[in-house]
Amino acid sequence: MSNRATNLLVPIVSVVLGLIVGAIIMLVSGYSPIEGYAALWNGIFGDLYTIGETLRQITPYLLAGLAVAFAFRSGLFNIGVEGQLIVGWFAAAYVGVAVELPKIIHLPLAILAAAVAGALWGFVPGLLKAKFRVHEVIVTIMMNYIALHVTNALIRTVSDGGDRTERIFASASLRSEFLENLTEFSRLHLGLLLALIMVAVMWFILEKTTLGFELKAVGFNQHASEYAGMNVNKNIIMAMVISGAFAGLAGAMEALGTFEYVSSKGGFTGIGFDGIAVALLGMNTPLGVVFGATLFGSLKYGALNMPNAAGIPIEIVEIVIAVIIFFVASGYIIRLLLLRAAGKKKEAK
Amino acid sequence: MSFLEILYFIVPSAIFYAAPLILVAIGGVFSERSGVVNIGLEGLMVIGAFVGILFNLLFADTFGGMTPWLALIAAMVAALLLSLLHAVASISFRADQVVSGVAINLLAIALALYLVKSIFDKGQTDFISERFARYNVPVLSEIPVIGPLFFTSVYNTSFFAIGVAFLAWFVIYKTPFGLRLRAVGEHPMAADTMGINVARMRYVAVMISGALAGIGGAIYAQTITGDFGHATINGQGFMALAAMIFGKWHPLGAMGAALFFGFAQSLSIVGSSIPYIQEIPNVFLLILPYVLTIFALAGFIGRANAPKANGKPYIKGQR
Numbered sequence: 001m002s003n004r005a006t007n008l009l010v011p012i013v014s015v016v017l018g019l020i021v022g023a024i025i026m027l028v029s030g031y032s033p034i035e036g037y038a039a040l041w042n043g044i045f046g047d048l049y050t051i052g053e054t055l056r057q058i059t060p061y062l063l064a065g066l067a068v069a070f071a072f073r074s075g076l077f078n079i080g081v082e083g084q085l086i087v088g089w090f091a092a093a094y095v096g097v098a099v100e101l102p103k104i105i106h107l108p109l110a111i112l113a114a115a116v117a118g119a120l121w122g123f124v125p126g127l128l129k130a131k132f133r134v135h136e137v138i139v140t141i142m143m144n145y146i147a148l149h150v151t152n153a154l155i156r157t158v159s160d161g162g163d164r165t166e167r168i169f170a171s172a173s174l175r176s177e178f179l180e181n182l183t184e185f186s187r188l189h190l191g192l193l194l195a196l197i198m199v200a201v202m203w204f205i206l207e208k209t210t211l212g213f214e215l216k217a218v219g220f221n222q223h224a225s226e227y228a229g230m231n232v233n234k235n236i237i238m239a240m241v242i243s244g245a246f247a248g249l250a251g252a253m254e255a256l257g258t259f260e261y262v263s264s265k266g267g268f269t270g271i272g273f274d275g276i277a278v279a280l281l282g283m284n285t286p287l288g289v290v291f292g293a294t295l296f297g298s299l300k301y302g303a304l305n306m307p308n309a310a311g312i313p314i315e316i317v318e319i320v321i322a323v324i325i326f327f328v329a330s331g332y333i334i335r336l337l338l339l340r341a342a343g344k345k346k347e348a349k
Numbered sequence: 350m351s352f353l354e355i356l357y358f359i360v361p362s363a364i365f366y367a368a369p370l371i372l373v374a375i376g377g378v379f380s381e382r383s384g385v386v387n388i389g390l391e392g393l394m395v396i397g398a399f400v401g402i403l404f405n406l407l408f409a410d411t412f413g414g415m416t417p418w419l420a421l422i423a424a425m426v427a428a429l430l431l432s433l434l435h436a437v438a439s440i441s442f443r444a445d446q447v448v449s450g451v452a453i454n455l456l457a458i459a460l461a462l463y464l465v466k467s468i469f470d471k472g473q474t475d476f477i478s479e480r481f482a483r484y485n486v487p488v489l490s491e492i493p494v495i496g497p498l499f500f501t502s503v504y505n506t507s508f509f510a511i512g513v514a515f516l517a518w519f520v521i522y523k524t525p526f527g528l529r530l531r532a533v534g535e536h537p538m539a540a541d542t543m544g545i546n547v548a549r550m551r552y553v554a555v556m557i558s559g560a561l562a563g564i565g566g567a568i569y570a571q572t573i574t575g576d577f578g579h580a581t582i583n584g585q586g587f588m589a590l591a592a593m594i595f596g597k598w599h600p601l602g603a604m605g606a607a608l609f610f611g612f613a614q615s616l617s618i619v620g621s622s623i624p625y626i627q628e629i630p631n632v633f634l635l636i637l638p639y640v641l642t643i644f645a646l647a648g649f650i651g652r653a654n655a656p657k658a659n660g661k662p663y664i665k666g667q668r
Contacts, residue, residue, distance in 0.1 A: 012355040014433060029463075029464075029467050030467075058410040071374045077447055079388075079447070079451070120398065124643075127641070128646070128647050129511065132646070132647045132648055134643075134646040134647055134648075135646070135655070136596060137386075137388070137447055138590070138591075138642070138646060139643055139646065140645050141388075141587055141590070142587075142591060142640075142642050143639075143643075145584055145587065145639045146636045146639050146640065149632050149635040149636045150632060150636065152632070153630065153631070153632035204478045223654065266580050266583070266586075267580055267583055268580065273451065273454075276448070276451055277455075281450065287362060313462065313466035313467060315459040315460070315462045315463035315466065316461030316463055317457075318455060318458070318462075318463075319456060319459040319460055319463060321459075322452050322455035322456035322459055323452075323456065324451075325448065326434070326444075326449065326452040326456070327453065328448075329438060329442075329444035329448040329449050329452060330438050330442035330443075330446050330449075331444075332442055332443045332444070333441075333442040333443075
């Protein structure tokens, strides 16, 4: 079996194994896996409304996945997507409520604010990594909590002690009547287009620009890149800034499309962490992220139907996602087993 | 309120908040000293908290006052089993240890909430009836100043946590086992050539970290929250991870850092009733531990060096 084929098979095998583990857990805890997965299916594809909402859920997953994948390609593990998303969410919502401008200026401004906020939140760990060789994983985890507490405090200030901001002005909204009419008034918004454009942007940066070439080179081998005359530190910072900007945009999707406001949070949204799953499953390529986001976004939204239709707690899907990550991470053993299976077939011939 | 009165108010509450952090941070020290990064501490703590509460609710009538302590054992076993998953992935399957840790975190909270909803049919458990009780240590609490600070309305679990920290220091620095543990984390190949079973040492270390994180989670749930829901642990595991780094991967350092973070946490909760401190916006106290950890890592507070082989799977025969 060729290397390429095994690389493609690992995610597929992982997804199948994840669904099987989910079925076993449902069976053991006294639910019917068939009913459960049927409810999940209907929750995703049931009617036009659920399809619209599923696509709406996929939108931030696309951007969060891009953020994680982009950093991975430069050899960095950005666990801070969650925090970058939260500050982006706040920044976009703040611009959305603070001023009223013509749509042609207001909407891009709000989107830009989210990207800048996320980029800034990514810049800190990037700078610390470049200047002090501090591992980005720990810094980004810490930055997540700082983002959570700081935005909560800011929301309280902005809303005079309340726990959510006003609704954003229509001039900053990503919602579109056309998409709503098309999908029986789901919250599907134009952000999906923006997210798909960003997929192309990431592909373009990585494959068609000098910056992308350098970022990938640094990801492969820092020392070799340095000997080749690349500025490793600059590339590390750039990678984190761009990754953070993608994450900030994911926040803008929630601020300007789905919710049209920002409320203070007791805990994380989870989108940022699921972004890790999306990127891993998509093998850190732009196209792979589209598949990963589609799968996990659908699972996540479809799960909402499981308690009503089959009486199964929605957390079963989170378990499935965690197990999938676990298997993708353990790709070494799956690859080994696949190769062994292929080897045996050859011997049999 | 005089200064001393403020101290009488804050210090016991700081120790109270620090106890679970100390245990989980020590767990992290064991795992990372052996070379296995354990981001999964948060998830292991979640499972500990859930199993602790569940055991307490189920067996409170049978065991009475002993229930919370027995619940710690149940939580320890459960978290140890979950940590085995991390060990298998990161040691035997050569998975990226950070990714595997993230998976453990996602899995733990999902599994715990799934079981809560299956068993209780709602988002959180009932409140437990048998909690760890506060008490005044006889004789010692009569000592002026020190008595009210450290021996009045205390939990036994706090003494237990501090005891574990000293025990961990002894084990890691004064026993052959500890030497092997550190060797495996610094230079696994050298350790291997000297006849140490690298994989076995790492398995044991990860299991110790799971056990301690489970106990820490169960203590947190049984002293501070009293029930289990989605926000029960909410970042305590990452706080413990921060304490471990801030304490420079040393058990006593981790204990000191955990005490300090407990202090910051209790300030953010009781601070509103203390003069001067009530004027500091709460958010600064909330983010203090995280900001300090970043400073510590950046080398502003002395250099913090991770064990050299931390995070790298050991592959026999590879240079």
